[in-house]
Amino acid sequence: MPVMPLATRGISTSRLILGCMPFGGSWDGAPITPEHVRKAEQAIDAALSIGISMFDHADIYTMGKSEMIFGSILKRRPGLRERIVVQSKCGIRVGEGAVPTRFDFSKAHILAAVDGILKRLAIDYLDILLLHRPDPLVEPDEVAEAFGILKNSGKVRHFGVSNMSPGQIRYLQRALPDPLMVNQLEMSLAHLDWVDQGIHVNQKAGAAVNFAEGLMEYAQTETMQLQAWGPLAQGRFSGRALADQPTNVQQTAALVQQLAAMKETTPEAIVLGWLMRHPALIQPVIGTMHAERIVACQDAERQAQAMTREEWYTLYVSARGKNMP
Numbered sequence: 001m002p003v004m005p006l007a008t009r010g011i012s013t014s015r016l017i018l019g020c021m022p023f024g025g026s027w028d029g030a031p032i033t034p035e036h037v038r039k040a041e042q043a044i045d046a047a048l049s050i051g052i053s054m055f056d057h058a059d060i061y062t063m064g065k066s067e068m069i070f071g072s073i074l075k076r077r078p079g080l081r082e083r084i085v086v087q088s089k090c091g092i093r094v095g096e097g098a099v100p101t102r103f104d105f106s107k108a109h110i111l112a113a114v115d116g117i118l119k120r121l122a123i124d125y126l127d128i129l130l131l132h133r134p135d136p137l138v139e140p141d142e143v144a145e146a147f148g149i150l151k152n153s154g155k156v157r158h159f160g161v162s163n164m165s166p167g168q169i170r171y172l173q174r175a176l177p178d179p180l181m182v183n184q185l186e187m188s189l190a191h192l193d194w195v196d197q198g199i200h201v202n203q204k205a206g207a208a209v210n211f212a213e214g215l216m217e218y219a220q221t222e223t224m225q226l227q228a229w230g231p232l233a234q235g236r237f238s239g240r241a242l243a244d245q246p247t248n249v250q251q252t253a254a255l256v257q258q259l260a261a262m263k264e265t266t267p268e269a270i271v272l273g274w275l276m277r278h279p280a281l282i283q284p285v286i287g288t289m290h291a292e293r294i295v296a297c298q299d300a301e302r303q304a305q306a307m308t309r310e311e312w313y314t315l316y317v318s319a320r321g322k323n324m325p
């Protein structure tokens with residue numbers, strides 16, 4: 001059976017990741033309530049119950065509250081931290097109204113951000129730190145210095161990026177002694193540019209596609225783990241009300257339901273299975289906090305293994321809403 005890139009680099013973890021972005025509720029300064037903590041704990045328990053052992057954070061999620069809640073739960077659960085892989089991100093600065101004001105890959109910002117992350121999560125080390133969005137002012141040697149300090153002090157074990165092109169990754173990588181292990185991007189049946197880019201080479205129809213050329217192949221050549229954010233397409237194909245959605249979305253949702261019924265599984269498992277059927281062995285970062293929806297994702301890997309080429313293309317063409325070129 002193919003082995004996912006993280007595993008080949010010695011990180012043993014689940015194929016699914018729980019995204020912890022919503023744990024803190026609102027992005028304003030409203031305080032954390034016991035209800036936030038209760039819901040987050042339910043989501044964590046649901047994830048653990050189906051074998052999810054990796055959790056995704058960022059310093060900015062609900063302005064730090066999501067990490068604080070996760071940290072408060074870890075503190076009460078001795079032994080849990082050692083059983084899971086914790087990933088967080090830094091590099092975005094947010095201002096008034098939680099709006100990103102700029103990106104910052106300076107050494108000072110990265111070091112201070114990681115100290116803040118570890119404090120909020122109440123842990124001594126991060127398994128993986130991702131740079132959240134590309135900073136036009138990046139200086140790879142400065143990032144290398146920051147990463148070196150974090151690695152040598154034991155604060156961060158591995159590094160990766162998010163929302164970056166192969167060119168941006170290569171540029172950073174040339175200054176770093178260790179491989180960047182992860183690239184996290186938006187990929188789903190609703191956000192298809194990651195597939196469309198590849199099938200539109202030399203086609204005018206591809207002009208509107210917005211995904212870095214060769215990114216899928218680059219990741220696979222370099223044994224880099226791709227992670228998909230927004231993989232459930234915010235529920236569009238798995239039960240969310242669709243009155244406001246275009247015809248192709250409604251038709252694809254119906255197709256997902258049919259396949260799920262035929263295969264005696266859930267719509268969530270079909271939606272994620274479609275993404276995971278790709279040979280890059282993508283890790284979906286699911287963002288639901290709903291315990292039942294988390295459990296409904298359990299069968300995704302099995303569905304990916306069982307999905308035929310015909311089924312994969314039928315879902316893809318339906319979600320595209322137009323014929324293949």
Ligand SMILES: NC(=O)c1ccc[n+]([C@@H]2O[C@H](COP(=O)([O-])OP(=O)(O)OC[C@H]3O[C@@H](n4cnc5c(N)ncnc54)[C@H](OP(=O)(O)O)[C@@H]3O)[C@@H](O)[C@H]2O)c1
Pocket residue numbers: 018019020021022056057132162163184185228229230231232233234235236238239240241285286287288289290293
């Ligand atoms: N690297 C980046 O730049 C980046 C950007 C954004 C997010 N992320 C990461 O990716 C994770 C997932 O992102 P995402 O939240 O966009 O992904 P998602 O898993 O596609 O969507 C989850 C959202 O859809 C809702 N949903 C799912 N099924 C539904 C249904 N049947 N009916 C109604 N609502 C439904 C969920 O609500 P319920 O909770 O009520 O189920 C939740 O709000 C985040 O937590 C974060 O860790 C990374």
